[in-house]
Amino acid sequence: MNSYYRPTVAEISLDAMTRNIRAFRDRLDAGTKLLASVKANAYGHGAVWTSRCAAEAGADYLGVAFLDEALQIRQAGETTPILVLGYVPPEGLAVARARGVTIALYRDDQLDAIEKLPERGPKLKAHVKIDSGMGRLGLLPGPAAERFLERACKLPQLEVEGMFTHYARADEADKGYSMMQAERFATMVDYVARHGLPPTIVHAGNSAAGIDLPAHIGGMLRLGISMYGLYPSGEVRRDEVVLEPVMSLKTQVVHAKTLAAGEGISYGTRYFTERQESIGTLPIGYGDGYSRMLSGKAEVLVRGRRVPVLGTICMDQCMIRLDDAVREGESPVAPGEEVVLFGRQGDAVLPVEELAAKLGTINYEVTCMMAARIPRLYVKDGVVISAVNPLIG
Numbered sequence: 001m002n003s004y005y006r007p008t009v010a011e012i013s014l015d016a017m018t019r020n021i022r023a024f025r026d027r028l029d030a031g032t033k034l035l036a037s038v039k040a041n042a043y044g045h046g047a048v049w050t051s052r053c054a055a056e057a058g059a060d061y062l063g064v065a066f067l068d069e070a071l072q073i074r075q076a077g078e079t080t081p082i083l084v085l086g087y088v089p090p091e092g093l094a095v096a097r098a099r100g101v102t103i104a105l106y107r108d109d110q111l112d113a114i115e116k117l118p119e120r121g122p123k124l125k126a127h128v129k130i131d132s133g134m135g136r137l138g139l140l141p142g143p144a145a146e147r148f149l150e151r152a153c154k155l156p157q158l159e160v161e162g163m164f165t166h167y168a169r170a171d172e173a174d175k176g177y178s179m180m181q182a183e184r185f186a187t188m189v190d191y192v193a194r195h196g197l198p199p200t201i202v203h204a205g206n207s208a209a210g211i212d213l214p215a216h217i218g219g220m221l222r223l224g225i226s227m228y229g230l231y232p233s234g235e236v237r238r239d240e241v242v243l244e245p246v247m248s249l250k251t252q253v254v255h256a257k258t259l260a261a262g263e264g265i266s267y268g269t270r271y272f273t274e275r276q277e278s279i280g281t282l283p284i285g286y287g288d289g290y291s292r293m294l295s296g297k298a299e300v301l302v303r304g305r306r307v308p309v310l311g312t313i314c315m316d317q318c319m320i321r322l323d324d325a326v327r328e329g330e331s332p333v334a335p336g337e338e339v340v341l342f343g344r345q346g347d348a349v350l351p352v353e354e355l356a357a358k359l360g361t362i363n364y365e366v367t368c369m370m371a372a373r374i375p376r377l378y379v380k381d382g383v384v385i386s387a388v389n390p391l392i393g
């Protein structure tokens with residue numbers, strides 16, 4: 001097990017992740033596949049352990065944003081099929097083919113480069129990307145996309161295994177835009193069926209669609225945020241699937257002191273003690289992804305009670321008021337006591353969505369922001385089975 005010497009950790013419950021994935025698996029028809037999206041270091045949860053966990057929990061595919069992410073997972077020994085959801089440049093195609101990585105295909109220069117690959121050897125697998133209204137990647141439905149598909153399906157180096165699109169607004173209560181996208185995508189699905197073209201895995205759904213639009217995900221659900229136990233927005237129907245947050249961000253008090261009234265705290269002394277106050281120092285800051293923009297706004301859990309972060313959050317440290325955690329007759333908070341920045345502490349919960357709201361962003365970004373220098377502790381059957389700390393290997 002890797003070591004680490006700073007008490008700041010992101011605890012990742014593989015137990016919760018497994019239950020979240022199975023909750024979706026159980027909702028899908030037997031023939032529908034599940035892709036676990038592990039891009040961006042598995043939304044901050046760590047790509048390698050997350051990929052393993054997802055594969056064990058029944059994921060048929062892993063999804064990443066670019067080829068290097070796929071190669072990281074292959075190098076860790078994972079054999080589950082991997083789909084690169086984003087752009088793979090022509091110079092990456094031979095590598096993708098050699099390492100058994102499936103690519104998203106939508107550009108003519110990709111086809112030109114594939115045509116030049118040797119015909120012998122295993123085929124490069126690809127899923128053709130259709131832009132049905134996200135305005136991001138993919139071919140617009142219509143004759144040009146049809147010609148592209150026809151050309152792709154004829155290349156001997158290529159297996160066009162799938163075709164997919166992505167919903168832009170499936171997380172909103174009003175599903176009108178998603179239905180429009182589904183109809184546009186259906187024109188391409190019809191074309192494939194009418195012409196007997198090979199794509200067999202035709203897929204459209206992210207977590208939000210998996211929750212609210214199960215009839216419109218096609219043959220594979222691409223599950224991202226919700227495998228991490230988080231809902232894609234406040235507008236999806238939460239009662240449809242019960243999720244458990246997977247990541248908790250934890251640290252410890254590393255210094256505790258009592259200051260008289262009127263003492264300044266942190267850079268710029270944006271906070272002065274209002275009376276005699278017990279101040280705790282935490283070894284976490286914006287260099288860890290605990291954004292400076294939370295200064296003067298964030299709360300943390302100590303002894304299951306909320307206490308405020310005081311003054312400016314530094315790069316590696318920040319300060320909290322300890323008095324608020326102590327009830328009459330209890331001992332003062334001492335160095336070494338656990339602090340939860342988001343997640344669960346006993347019965348108390350500080351949801352990641354609370355930090356996201358304070359930052360004016362979404363839960364996705366907060367977990368993605370957790371820096372590589374925070375060790376990830378993986379918990380299975382209630383026990384820490386691995387600590388991943390890229391700083392010292």
Ligand SMILES: Cc1ncc(COP(=O)(O)O)c(C=O)c1O
Pocket residue numbers: 037085166205206207208222223224225226232
């Ligand atoms: C193409 C594609 N499919 C699926 C997903 C998973 O989405 P979510 O995390 O909302 O489930 C993403 C994530 O952004 C994506 O870009």
